[in-house]
Amino acid sequence: MEPAALEQPALEQEIAQLIIDTLNLEDLAATDIPVDQPLFGEGLGLDSVDALELALALQKRYGIRIESNAKHASQHFATIASLAAYVEVQRTACAS
Amino acid sequence: MADGGARTQHWATQKERGSFVLMKLTALAVRRLGRRPVTPVLYLIVLYFFVFGRQARRNVRQYQDYLSRWSNRPELRPRLRSVFGQFMAFADSLLDRLDVWSGKLRLEQVQLHDPAGLRERLLLSQHGGRGQILVGTHLGNLDVCRALAELGEQVPLNVLVHTHHVAHFHRLQGEAGDRSLRLLQVSEMDAALMLDLSQRLDRGEWLAIAGDRVPLHDGRRVMVDFLGHPAAFPQGPWLLAGLLRCPVNLLCCLKIDGRYQIRLEPFIEAPAWERGQREATIARWAQRYAERLAQLCLLAPLQWFNFYPYWQAPTSPSPAHPTSGESDAHPRRAAR
Numbered sequence: 001m002e003p004a005a006l007e008q009p010a011l012e013q014e015i016a017q018l019i020i021d022t023l024n025l026e027d028l029a030a031t032d033i034p035v036d037q038p039l040f041g042e043g044l045g046l047d048s049v050d051a052l053e054l055a056l057a058l059q060k061r062y063g064i065r066i067e068s069n070a071k072h073a074s075q076h077f078a079t080i081a082s083l084a085a086y087v088e089v090q091r092t093a094c095a096s
Numbered sequence: 097m098a099d100g101g102a103r104t105q106h107w108a109t110q111k112e113r114g115s116f117v118l119m120k121l122t123a124l125a126v127r128r129l130g131r132r133p134v135t136p137v138l139y140l141i142v143l144y145f146f147v148f149g150r151q152a153r154r155n156v157r158q159y160q161d162y163l164s165r166w167s168n169r170p171e172l173r174p175r176l177r178s179v180f181g182q183f184m185a186f187a188d189s190l191l192d193r194l195d196v197w198s199g200k201l202r203l204e205q206v207q208l209h210d211p212a213g214l215r216e217r218l219l220l221s222q223h224g225g226r227g228q229i230l231v232g233t234h235l236g237n238l239d240v241c242r243a244l245a246e247l248g249e250q251v252p253l254n255v256l257v258h259t260h261h262v263a264h265f266h267r268l269q270g271e272a273g274d275r276s277l278r279l280l281q282v283s284e285m286d287a288a289l290m291l292d293l294s295q296r297l298d299r300g301e302w303l304a305i306a307g308d309r310v311p312l313h314d315g316r317r318v319m320v321d322f323l324g325h326p327a328a329f330p331q332g333p334w335l336l337a338g339l340l341r342c343p344v345n346l347l348c349c350l351k352i353d354g355r356y357q358i359r360l361e362p363f364i365e366a367p368a369w370e371r372g373q374r375e376a377t378i379a380r381w382a383q384r385y386a387e388r389l390a391q392l393c394l395l396a397p398l399q400w401f402n403f404y405p406y407w408q409a410p411t412s413p414s415p416a417h418p419t420s421g422e423s424d425a426h427p428r429r430a431a432r
Binding site: 023025026049051052053059066067073 | 285286287288290291294335339340370371374
């Protein structure tokens with residue numbers, strides 16, 4: 001979706017693995033989740049509590065803060081690609 | 097669905113407001129005059145609420161009736177005397193709260209019932225251990241427990257409250273002398289809050305949350321069987337526990353034979369749910385909690401301080417607001 005995100009496959013891979021570990025999706029491998037597959041609804045089928053669990057794990061892992069703005073959050077959490085892009089931006093923002 | 101006349105009112109809009117005014121007056125009077133002259137006045141006020149609070153009386157009667165049938169103990173059946181007794185027990189707990197806040201009730205006067213040795217763990221968390229969750233109840237007097245945590249042991253305790261009414265209530269507490277307690281007003285669970293709570297636990301702080309009241313603006317509730325009838329319980333404590341992977345303990349403080357007894361007991365050692373089993377797991381925990389709560393009710397039947405309609409007709413098991421937003425904003429003044 002976002003070209004910037006596609007340049008960081010390592011981070012996407014990492015996030016895919018984080019999703020699998022955090023949400024106990026043992027039957028999946030990181031490569032099984034296409035980076036542009038919707039995570040919520042009919043895609044991977046995550047719900048709002050999964051999102052909360054995931055957000056907590058992301059924040060801890062990358063030392064970032066995810067502010068609660070429902071509208072933006074759902075955009076950032078749409079796919080692994082968008083999530084990776086978001087984490088990258090937040091990481092830079094939090095590091096500075 | 098409740099009929100129009102018995103339109104259920106949520107505790108957050110109904111109960112706390114009334115008792116806030118009452119507490120404010122009482123706190124002022126006690127500070128000026130001392131407890132002794134204020135006591136009869138408070139009893140009069142409670143008598144007033146008893147006589148004119150038809151709905152509250154009905155709710156108490158219902159609770160006592162359910163408790164008596166569920167436990168098969170006919171002596172607990174509601175009578176005028178026992179219903180009044182429950183109102184008086186509330187008045188008594190209000191007075192005790194003031195004593196707690198102003199530090200008059202000493203830790204030594206409180207008996208600790210802690211067969212699992214949770215107090216040790218509380219203290220350990222001050223030396224590098226992780227904090228845990230305490231689920232409290234409106235059975236008995238929670239303020240005494242807070243006094244234990246804050247005044248006696250110096251364990252940082254964060255109390256999660258749902259509404260600004262409760263926050264008001266606690267501002268009053270500050271006026272009465274207890275300023276050390278941390279209150280987190282939690283209207284919605286979000287990522288930032290989860291991180292904050294998680295970090296607090298990592299620092300060895302503890303979280304306290306009520307397990308027996310459904311928040312107003314958060315639809316996360318679960319229907320359980322409580323005293324033989326379906327009642328809505330909050331999902332919040334169990335959701336938090338699972339998300340934060342944090343052990344849960346139960347906490348209550350009952351006045352037995354004129355003496356406070358704090359009961360601490362472990363409840364869930366390692367909360368977790370399987371993929372796809374979250375709802376079911378939470379429902380199971382909530383049900384187990386309701387069963388434990390019912391047993392605790394038998395220890396101090398009159399100290400059930402939920403005076404609002406506790407067993408609401410199960411409108412729908414899915415998340416829903418108990419009343420429309422409009423009627424929440426304008427609760428009927430009183431059911432006189």
